[in-house]
Amino acid sequence: MQKEVTIYDIAKQLQLSPATVSRALNDHPAINSNTKTIITSKALEMGYRSNMFASNLRRQRTNTIGVIVPRLDSAFMSTVLAGMEKVVNESNYNLIISQSLESIKKEVTNAKTMFDSRVDGLLVSLSSDTENLDHFNAFFRKGIPLILFDRVVQQKNCTNIVIDNLKAGYDATIHLIEQGCKRIMHVSGSLKRNVYADRLKGYRLALLEHGLPGGDELERSTNLTRQDGLDIAAYIKRMPTPPDGLFVSSDFCAVSCMGALKQSGFSIPNDIAVVGFNNDPVSLVIDPTLTTIHYPGQEMGEIAAQSLINHLNGLLRLSATNTILLNYDLIVRGSSQRVKLA
Amino acid sequence: MQKEVTIYDIAKQLQLSPATVSRALNDHPAINSNTKTIITSKALEMGYRSNMFASNLRRQRTNTIGVIVPRLDSAFMSTVLAGMEKVVNESNYNLIISQSLESIKKEVTNAKTMFDSRVDGLLVSLSSDTENLDHFNAFFRKGIPLILFDRVVQQKNCTNIVIDNLKAGYDATIHLIEQGCKRIMHVSGSLKRNVYADRLKGYRLALLEHGLPGGDELERSTNLTRQDGLDIAAYIKRMPTPPDGLFVSSDFCAVSCMGALKQSGFSIPNDIAVVGFNNDPVSLVIDPTLTTIHYPGQEMGEIAAQSLINHLNGLLRLSATNTILLNYDLIVRGSSQRVKLA
DNA sequence: ATTCATAAAGCAATCGGTTGCATAACAAAC
DNA sequence: GTTTGTTATGCAACCGATTGCTTTATGAAT
Numbered sequence: 001m002q003k004e005v006t007i008y009d010i011a012k013q014l015q016l017s018p019a020t021v022s023r024a025l026n027d028h029p030a031i032n033s034n035t036k037t038i039i040t041s042k043a044l045e046m047g048y049r050s051n052m053f054a055s056n057l058r059r060q061r062t063n064t065i066g067v068i069v070p071r072l073d074s075a076f077m078s079t080v081l082a083g084m085e086k087v088v089n090e091s092n093y094n095l096i097i098s099q100s101l102e103s104i105k106k107e108v109t110n111a112k113t114m115f116d117s118r119v120d121g122l123l124v125s126l127s128s129d130t131e132n133l134d135h136f137n138a139f140f141r142k143g144i145p146l147i148l149f150d151r152v153v154q155q156k157n158c159t160n161i162v163i164d165n166l167k168a169g170y171d172a173t174i175h176l177i178e179q180g181c182k183r184i185m186h187v188s189g190s191l192k193r194n195v196y197a198d199r200l201k202g203y204r205l206a207l208l209e210h211g212l213p214g215g216d217e218l219e220r221s222t223n224l225t226r227q228d229g230l231d232i233a234a235y236i237k238r239m240p241t242p243p244d245g246l247f248v249s250s251d252f253c254a255v256s257c258m259g260a261l262k263q264s265g266f267s268i269p270n271d272i273a274v275v276g277f278n279n280d281p282v283s284l285v286i287d288p289t290l291t292t293i294h295y296p297g298q299e300m301g302e303i304a305a306q307s308l309i310n311h312l313n314g315l316l317r318l319s320a321t322n323t324i325l326l327n328y329d330l331i332v333r334g335s336s337q338r339v340k341l342a
Numbered sequence: 343m344q345k346e347v348t349i350y351d352i353a354k355q356l357q358l359s360p361a362t363v364s365r366a367l368n369d370h371p372a373i374n375s376n377t378k379t380i381i382t383s384k385a386l387e388m389g390y391r392s393n394m395f396a397s398n399l400r401r402q403r404t405n406t407i408g409v410i411v412p413r414l415d416s417a418f419m420s421t422v423l424a425g426m427e428k429v430v431n432e433s434n435y436n437l438i439i440s441q442s443l444e445s446i447k448k449e450v451t452n453a454k455t456m457f458d459s460r461v462d463g464l465l466v467s468l469s470s471d472t473e474n475l476d477h478f479n480a481f482f483r484k485g486i487p488l489i490l491f492d493r494v495v496q497q498k499n500c501t502n503i504v505i506d507n508l509k510a511g512y513d514a515t516i517h518l519i520e521q522g523c524k525r526i527m528h529v530s531g532s533l534k535r536n537v538y539a540d541r542l543k544g545y546r547l548a549l550l551e552h553g554l555p556g557g558d559e560l561e562r563s564t565n566l567t568r569q570d571g572l573d574i575a576a577y578i579k580r581m582p583t584p585p586d587g588l589f590v591s592s593d594f595c596a597v598s599c600m601g602a603l604k605q606s607g608f609s610i611p612n613d614i615a616v617v618g619f620n621n622d623p624v625s626l627v628i629d630p631t632l633t634t635i636h637y638p639g640q641e642m643g644e645i646a647a648q649s650l651i652n653h654l655n656g657l658l659r660l661s662a663t664n665t666i667l668l669n670y671d672l673i674v675r676g677s678s679q680r681v682k683l684a
Numbered sequence: 685a686t687t688c689a690t691a692a693a694g695c696a697a698t699c700g701g702t703t704g705c706a707t708a709a710c711a712a713a714c
Numbered sequence: 715g716t717t718t719g720t721t722a723t724g725c726a727a728c729c730g731a732t733t734g735c736t737t738t739a740t741g742a743a744t
Contacts, residue, residue, distance in 0.1 A: 358723080358724090359723065359724045359725075360724095361724060361725075361726095362723055363720085372723085373722070373723080374723090375724090396729085399728095399730065400728075400729050402729080547722080607733075
C-alpha cells in the first residue's frame, strides 16, 4: 500500500498552487501553455492519477452510465453490451450493468441502485413485466437522461432506439407469402412488449393485405424458450390443417421448433417454410439454415451509448430526437427458400 | 434538479451532530440504539441517500468490482456475468465490466481504467494474447485482490477459479474410446491459454493410456470460430485416413464442423463420433445433438464474485485458497453414442 | 508617470461523509 | 466528596479536486 500522488504533491514540487495544477490538467484556458506542459509532464513523471471520487464529489458528475437489461445471458443482449462497452470506453465513461431477469421488481431495485450510484445517464431495455416507467421518476425529476432500447415504451421524456418491428414483421410475413405460403402461423413473445406486439401487427397487416387466414388458431404468444418451440411443434402436429408457413419471433425458439417438426416428418421448407428473428448464431447451425431478420445488436448498443454521451456532453439534445430507428435486414436462407432462383 | 438530502440536514432537524448521524446510519456500536432508531426513521422520511463519492473519498473504498473478460458476446461469458451480477448485487457492490477483445493491448488499457476507478477487487479472464500478469502489478502493489477465472495463469498472488480442464479433456477422450473410436482427433484453441492446453494434455494422456495414435496430424490448434469448424471438416475430408472420433474444445466450432462433415457424407456418430465443450445452447440444436462437457458458467461467476466479496469483507483469506476447482459434467448425446444401451 | 486592460496564478471555500480524540453526563466505587 | 469508569455525543480535521473571486504581474495606452 503506497501513498497516492495528488495534485498537492505536484504543486509542491513545482512551487505552484493546487488550483493551477488542477486547471492545467483539465486544460483550462487561463493557464499558460508553457506551464501546462511543465505540469503535465511532471504529473506523468510522478505517476499521478486523478482521484475520481474527489472529482465526482465536487462536480456532481460521475462519468458513469447505468445499463439495465432483461438478461445478460442472451446472444443478442451481449452484442448490444459489447457495442456499448466499446463506445463508452473510448469516451472515458464507465458502465454499470445489471439485469432485471424479466421481473419488474428487480428492475425497480436496479433503478434504485443506479440512482444511488449517481449515474449520469441510463440505458434500459425493459423487462417483460414492466408496465410503465414510474420507477424512473427520480431520474426524470433530476433531469438524468434515460434512453430505452429494443424493449421500449413511448414516453415524451425519453428517447427510444429500436428497429421498425412492425415493418420487420410485415416483411418476414410477405417473404413467406412470396414463397407461396397460404396459411401462416406466428409465434410471438410477451405482447406487453413493443417488439413482439409490433411484429404481430406487421404479420396481421401482411395477411390482411393478401386476404390470407389468421386469427387465434394461428397466433401463439409464448416465452420463446426452447421448450416453447417444442410445444409449438406438438401443437402444429395436432392441428387439423397445419400451417405451411411459420414466423417465430426468436431464432432460438424457431430452431428448436424446426428440430421437432423435422422429427415429426415435416419437410422444411416444403411442408412448412420458417422465418425466425434476430440472426442468432444458431440460425446457421440448423439444417436447413434459418431465414431470419438480422437485428443490429452491436450497432444498437453503440448508437444508444453514443447518443447518451453526446447528450451528456451537450453535443446533442435528446428531447429533439424522440425515436431512432435502425435498419434491419431480411436474410433469406434455406428454411424458407422454395422459389428456385433463375 | 432538487437539492439532495445530506446528513447535515438530518442532523439539523434532530438537533444532533453530523457525526452522530453518520455513525447511526452505519450502525456504529457507540450510538444509543434509541437514537439510532430516531435517526434511521428520520433519514427514511426525508428520503436521504448516502453520497457514495464523499464516502468513497474518505474511506478509500469504492464497493465496486471490476471485471475484464475476453468477449462479452459469448454464451458462456454471459452466463458467468449473470452469476457475478447476481451475487454482487445482493452484497451491495457494483460491477464495472469491460472486454479485452482477446487483445493484450486492450487488456492493459482496461486494467488501467479499473485502477483509476479504484475498484476494490478484480475478476479477470485473460485474453488469448496475454503472456503474463505484469499489467496487474499496480494492483498487487496496492494489495487489491485479483481473481482469475476460466482463463488463468498460475501465480502465487492470485486465486484461480477453473474446472479441471485436463481431467475434462481426458474424460471426453475416454468417452470416445469407450464408444469404440480408434483414431481420435482434437481441435483446440490458443495453446497459450490453460483451458485449451490442459484439455489437450488430457486428450494426449487418454490416447497414451490406450495406446492409440496421436501426433501432429490429429492435433489442430485454431481460434475455434465457425470458419475454423468448416476448415477442419475440409481438412478431415482430405485426410488419407480420416479420424473416427473428434473432440473439439468448443461446441460452436464443433457444431459448424459437424454440419460440414454431414454435407461431405460422413455419418455421425458412426463414421465420426463428436464431443464438444461448454454445453452451449447450440449443442441441442444440431442433429444429432452434441455430446459435450457442461461448463458451470453461472456458478463460476457466482463463486468468483462471492469469494472476492468475502475476502474484501475479511471473511475469507484468498491467499489461503489458491485454486478453486469446480465440477463439470460429461453430457452424452447423440453425436457420440454408438454403443446401444441395454 | 499614471491609468487601465489583460493574462496568469493563488486563496479559500466547497462537495458530503468519516473518524480520532475530546467532552459531557451520570453512576458506581472509594 | 472525590475519583474512576462507562456511555453517548460533539468537534474538527480530513479525503482530493474544483472554481468563484481576488491578487499580482506585465505591457499598452494616455
